[in-house]
Amino acid sequence: MKRKSLAHDCCPVARALDAIGDWWSLLIIRDALAGTRRFSEFQRGLGLARNILSARLRKLVEQGIMRTEPAADGSAYREYVLTEKGNSLQLVIIALLQWGESSLFEPGEPASRLVDRLEGKAIAPLRLMTLDGRILAPGDLRVMPPNAPGG
């Protein structure tokens, strides 16, 4: 089904979902954040058909989330690299990861984990704060429509 485009929606969540594309695109971004760069590596890691992977990568490049560049080893391959815009999707991936860890695994069930590279320690759950550092509870938020005064 062709989705209605949300690219010009005034809600940043809707616009973000439209730009990213679909779940496969987020898994491609996950693998790119972990260092995957070549078409064949993405294909092997994700188990995706070539035509589907190819369409997803093309859309990510069109959206400015990835770019292609010559292979680092001087071979004829092109490599897919996250742009700054793409790299900043890391927090979306981490929010999904933390929700998945806490909500979708049985105690003791094997899960891949994210740790800090320096000390190998677990990272803290993401938290909502005001700009001046006050911690917010989930119910402490309000959505302001576009062009509302204040803030």
Added chain:
Amino acid sequence: MKRKSLAHDCCPVARALDAIGDWWSLLIIRDALAGTRRFSEFQRGLGLARNILSARLRKLVEQGIMRTEPAADGSAYREYVLTEKGNSLQLVIIALLQWGESSLFEPGEPASRLVDRLEGKAIAPLRLMTLDGRILAPGDLRVMPPNAPGG
């Protein structure tokens, strides 16, 4: 296209994406977090066909992300309410919102905004930290495969 199920993947990101379903489901969750409870309200807000909305809500209930309950006003309607598991998707929505705001809007373009309910102030960008409060840069992370020692 029927997706391969990722419900038993060892990666929490893949499992999270599988459980949520699709973009529409995240927009339903966004609206539920903002207070929407009735089928007709979700339909009006999202502009979705009844059968599509109905299938998405059913999947969210099956996944334990939403539950139904009798209408608060005593009428015959059922209302859709986020469970605790569903409420904790708020951080995923906020990560998408912050990425959308910073990457997909022109300066000055009208956007709906999230503020803190008490003072109406902007909320801080989500940040990566270790459990003991050290702020991490995007490159400071490493993925550990399941059953790896340490952590």
